[in-house]
Amino acid sequence: MIHRWAGRAPGRSTHPANACTLGARTVRKLSVLLSSLLSTALLLLGAPAAGAADNGSWSVFPATTATGTRPYFYLSADPGATLTDKVTVKNKTADPLTFRLYAADAYNTERDGGFAVRAQNEKQRSVGAWATTDRDRVTVKPHGSVTVPVTIKVPEDAEPGDHPGALVALDERIDPADAGAVAVGIQKAVGARIYLRINGPTMPALSVDDVRVEHTQPLVPGTGKSRAVISYTLHNRGNVTLSPKVALKAEGLFGRTLLARDLKRIPAELLPRQEVRLTEEWKGAPQLEWGEVRLTASARDTRESAAAGYFALPWLVAGVLLVVLAGGAGLWIRARRSRRRTA
Known part of the structure; x- marks a missing residue:
């Protein structure tokens, strides 16, 4: 499974929309269901001014503090430290929703460099492995919200620098999108970004x-x-x-x-x-x-x-040059042979 999350970053935007659109599980059937291909994608198109990653049905964001809302989790720690925080999941629909909560490492997609997160079943090596929520699943009542404590245990040997990731709320239901011969199911998720910096030497380095x-x-x-x-x-x-x-x-x-x-x-x-x-x-x-x-x-x-x-060099020009060179070479060879006969 591939979680793909592309879009707005602090101080810069590559997409105008403020939404989180999320990927899909596909179930193929030919009259009778023979097999299924399951995949999940997470695509962040932007973040509202309030800071919540939002797909219109629910949103995920750092719990509000006395100083106001936070657009993302901006955290710093020493190696070996333990951080605590809280994440809020808000249900914007008229029905109760159940979500699976998990943390994931981030990466850049090869195709366009979008901000993406690892799938839950992939090996997590950074903040996705260090962060845990008090509950793996939560049920949020209609138009309600649930706030869950988050703990990040940084290893003693954690490398200094940035360790980006996300806290993801996944709706594990698969909504049918087509009842025809090929049925496509949509599984949605929303994630709140984590920007964790481990204190120590930093080394900016960029190459082309x-x-x-x-x-x-x-x-x-x-x-x-x-x-x-x-x-x-x-x-x-x-x-x-x-x-x-x-x-x-x-x-x-x-x-x-x-x-x-x-x-x-x-x-x-x-x-x-x-x-x-x-x-x-x-x-x-x-x-x-x-x-x-x-x-x-x-x-x-x-x-x-x-x-x-x-x-x-246009092919026609190249062809003309080739003919001229070949002709010149031919004339030179002919003249040389003539001189030899004369001698």
Whole structure:
């Protein structure tokens, strides 16, 4: 099972919606139910201003304190410490709802770098293994709420730095979505993010790896549009969460600037030791050019760059050049043989 949670991070937003949309278990049947494929996905599209992760039917959020609401669990501790807190689950429907509560580690999805959490049956290695709730299951009355104590026991050998995760409230019911030959069931969940920092040395480190440029263009120059797709890996090699920025610059012959832009399709936050493969489209890329494409990634106290060569030559031009070269070589060989006969 894959829990996928993508969207708003502190100080930055990649989705306009304030909701938590959540994934699905699929049951396939061909007239008679033969087998089932079960999977669950958790996708956070954003968080309301009040701070609650919400899917319209229920919400999950840190318990309110005397100082007001908290958008997420922001915690810090020394190795070996024990933290206590509380999580609230609120039912917004007219029916009682029962939820399974659990903690999970977070990671970045490979496809777009979204904030995701491990499935309950996956091995948890960080805050997902350290955090427990007093109850594994809770039933919340209509339009009511339940607050449950949370305990986080940090191991003595916990690594310094950030340990992100979430407290998840999962509705284990599978709602049928289709009564036809292929039935799809939806299982919903909502999670409140945990941002836990273990005190100690921090090391921000960001790199850009494996830059590649793929170019497509018309056979005859000027008869169509050309484009290039630039792909690269953005890697957080440190132990703290980063909010990266990536700048793209392409230069042609003699240092001419062909393209310069700040990229937008990047993760709002890149978690420690996570990497994502990203792409950027370059519309109208030159059809005849030789140069370099450089990507520069920066975040707090770290900056790295990497480059790849860019070479554009239309097939028709290449064919003409090949014919000219072949013809020239043929004439040179013929002239050389003629000189030998004369001698």
